[in-house]
Amino acid sequence: MSITGRPCDEHGKFLPEGAPPPPRTTQSHNNFEPFDDRVHFEAADFLYTRNQMSAGDIDFLGLLWAATLLKHNSTPPFSDHKHLYETIDSIKHGDVPWQSRTFKYTGKVPDPKAVPSWMSAGYNVCFRDPRQIVHNMLANPDFDGEFDYTPVREHTRGGQRRKDFMSGDWAWEQADIIGKDPETHGSVFVPIILGSDKTTVSVATGQNEYYPLYMSIGNVHNNVRRAHRNALVLLGFLAVPKSTKEHNQDPEFRRFRRQLVHTTLSVILQSIKSGITKPEVVRCPDGHFRKAIFGIGLYIADYPEQVLLACIVQGWCPKYV
Structure with a gap:
């Protein structure tokens, strides 16, 4: 198997065997960027x-604050609530920022004088960059020692033992397929696991019902994922x-509903598309850099x-279609 998870430097050049990982950079305790100083950070x-x-109260407080400082x-530090929010959003550390996109029906309208509400409504989707999330997961030192860099096979007296995701046949099969490309040799395979359940959380806002989309990676051991240690x-x-x-039951509405889900997923996952065919350098839990190749697990x-998701008729099996 050529998908071996071999350490490299930050530029993708493989390191000699046994080379130590580069030190992690730590931020100074006195660095409050993008805030001017600690007082401004504490105020925010x-x-x-x-x-x-509230935004209105922040604006009013800003006016009073400006009046006292005029002399x-x-x-x-913040002229109004927009300035405050923009400063907070520009913080480079922490969680991946949220973004949103609105989708609308763009097909034919049967009767311009009697347009169904679902055709004229906008459907707002909020999401975060999955590529950056995966990079953050891979760089998490808490996963060190509980992370598989290659597919695993463990044999006992009773036969093959399957425990974590990377011990499954699918991970091995994908690694064999990926390994056919010489450019992927030495990389670590990172399976991306998605999941959603609209019955868990739903927030009704007009024409829209939202439900969460979750993501994890298959390299992390199951006990870490079950413990909710930022692996999900x-x-x-x-x-x-x-x-x-x-x-x-309108066929056009049902078609639009399917298209909306598929289009939304396509847009959300767009940033990881290039990493599915071409390895990119990532930081790993043990501190080493490695070339990673992504895959939808x-x-x-x-x-x-x-x-x-499978665009099948109710009652059919989504696997054997």
Whole structure:
């Protein structure tokens, strides 16, 4: 097997066997970037996190603050709530920031004078960059010692033992397929696991019902994932259009509902597409850099969602179609 997870440097050049990992960079305790200093950071933390002050009150406080500093020829750290939010969003450390995109029906309208509500509505989808999330997971030192860099086969007296994701046949089969490309030799295979369940959390907002989309990676051992040690993260919220009872069985509406889910997933996963065919250098839990090749491992969903994802008729098996 050529997918061996061999350490390399940050530029992708393989290291000699036994070479130590490069030291991790640590940020100075006195660095409060993008805030000017600790006072400005504490002010933002108080307004946004501890007090959760409304935008209007932040603006009013900013005016009072500016008035008191005027005689000193100075200005407050935040001119208004937008300035505060923009500064917080520009923080480079922490969770991957959220983004959103609105989808709408763009097909033919049967009657311009009687357009169904689902055709004119906008469907907002919130998500985070899956590529950056995967990079953050791979760089998490908490996973060191509980992370598989290659597919694993463990044999006991009773036969082959299957425990974690990378011990399954699928991981081996994918590694063999990926290894046919010489450019992937020495890489680590990173299976991406997706899952959603709209029955777990739903927030009704007008025409939309949101339900969560989760992501994990197959390299992390099962005990870590079950312990919720940042091995399972919220990737986004999918939108499912609602319609009136009159249009629920409309073939055009049902087609749009399927297309919306597939298009949404395609947009969300766009950033990892290049990493599926071409290895990219990532930091790993043990501190080493390695070339990684991504792959969509599996999608965990209940049967109604499997029907929606596989575009099959209710009652059919999504595997044997």
